Amino acid sequence: MTKSVTYHKICIAPMMDHTDKHFRYFMRLLSKSTVLYTEMITTGAIIHGNRNRILEFNEIEHPLAIQLGGNRPEELAESAYIAENEGYDEINLNIGCPSDRVQNGQFGACLMSKPELVANCVSEVLSKVHLPVTVKTRIGIDEQDSYEFLKSFITSVSNAGCNTFIIHARKAILSGLSPKENREIPPLHYDRVYQLKSDFPSLNIVINGGITNLNQVKNHLQYVDGVMLGRIAYQDPYMLSLVDRLFFESAAIIPSRQEILENYKYYIDKQIKNGIHPKNLTRHIIGLFQGQPGARQYRRLLSETKPESVNDTSYFDEAIRLVSNH
Numbered sequence: 001m002t003k004s005v006t007y008h009k010i011c012i013a014p015m016m017d018h019t020d021k022h023f024r025y026f027m028r029l030l031s032k033s034t035v036l037y038t039e040m041i042t043t044g045a046i047i048h049g050n051r052n053r054i055l056e057f058n059e060i061e062h063p064l065a066i067q068l069g070g071n072r073p074e075e076l077a078e079s080a081y082i083a084e085n086e087g088y089d090e091i092n093l094n095i096g097c098p099s100d101r102v103q104n105g106q107f108g109a110c111l112m113s114k115p116e117l118v119a120n121c122v123s124e125v126l127s128k129v130h131l132p133v134t135v136k137t138r139i140g141i142d143e144q145d146s147y148e149f150l151k152s153f154i155t156s157v158s159n160a161g162c163n164t165f166i167i168h169a170r171k172a173i174l175s176g177l178s179p180k181e182n183r184e185i186p187p188l189h190y191d192r193v194y195q196l197k198s199d200f201p202s203l204n205i206v207i208n209g210g211i212t213n214l215n216q217v218k219n220h221l222q223y224v225d226g227v228m229l230g231r232i233a234y235q236d237p238y239m240l241s242l243v244d245r246l247f248f249e250s251a252a253i254i255p256s257r258q259e260i261l262e263n264y265k266y267y268i269d270k271q272i273k274n275g276i277h278p279k280n281l282t283r284h285i286i287g288l289f290q291g292q293p294g295a296r297q298y299r300r301l302l303s304e305t306k307p308e309s310v311n312d313t314s315y316f317d318e319a320i321r322l323v324s325n326h
Ligand SMILES: Cc1cc2nc3c(=O)[nH]c(=O)nc-3n(C[C@H](O)[C@H](O)[C@H](O)COP(=O)(O)O)c2cc1C
Pocket: 013, 014, 015, 016, 017, 018, 039, 040, 067, 094, 096, 097, 136, 168, 183, 208, 209, 210, 211, 228, 229, 230, 231, 232
């Protein structure tokens, strides 16, 4: 079975409660070529939940990967099949989340200690879909944090047919740390991820964790195939406006902040007509003017205002005015 390939040179990380379809639309206004990821969606939510609402996306979001959370091969395969029919471009399995909720469900990062099960999940999904199946994981968990452990995990899972691994370059500590702490406290070991690329040259290795500027991106790309950016895409999204020109196409147009804002406003107006609450739309663009004149008041207006009604976007108009006077 041929699997189409999504190109992972730069991608935007799955982030729960952040990378919904509105955020991803906003990302697309900044960069056409990055691969976008959904938040983690559990197999239970896809199989038993409101599928249309959970899976819907805007056409502009391609290339778009769906991240699945689960540990039952058949349920992952069924969810992947549904996602393929919805038009997603890639199935990504979450083998890196350390939250208690996910651990109670026995998926996410704790699956690193069950490479055979992960391999079964990958092969079952591959048998049901034509899409590439990728894995997002960590460099280790708890005491299982040697390079040999990581290498053996990658060997098992790649033998099952996964050829793209996104590696958050820190281990997860499964008890005692919150998910937030697990993104900050365990030290980053980029060298481990570079070593993987050198030991598995035919695999597509994407590095993730603590990457905050495009110079760092450029540097990592000397050693690995791709870079995944998470929090910085939220904190300083405009940084991404340079990505297409620097990493994909030298003639790519760099949109201005104002142009992005205008296009997103057009999107907001349409979404509000569909009944979406304005705060669910404006929350994603709070960082757009990071470092610019007026940014503080802009940020404050967007984060603190409680709109009078679901149609009330006057606070957004005011925020636009604040940053367009400069
Ligand atoms: C708010 C938030 C939610 C996250 N949710 C997910 C998730 O659903 N699935 C996942 O694999 N990783 C999730 N992550 C982890 C990120 O994908 C990424 O691995 C991590 O933030 C490290 O990258 P960064 O330093 O560039 O942010 C989340 C991170 C944040 C900040």
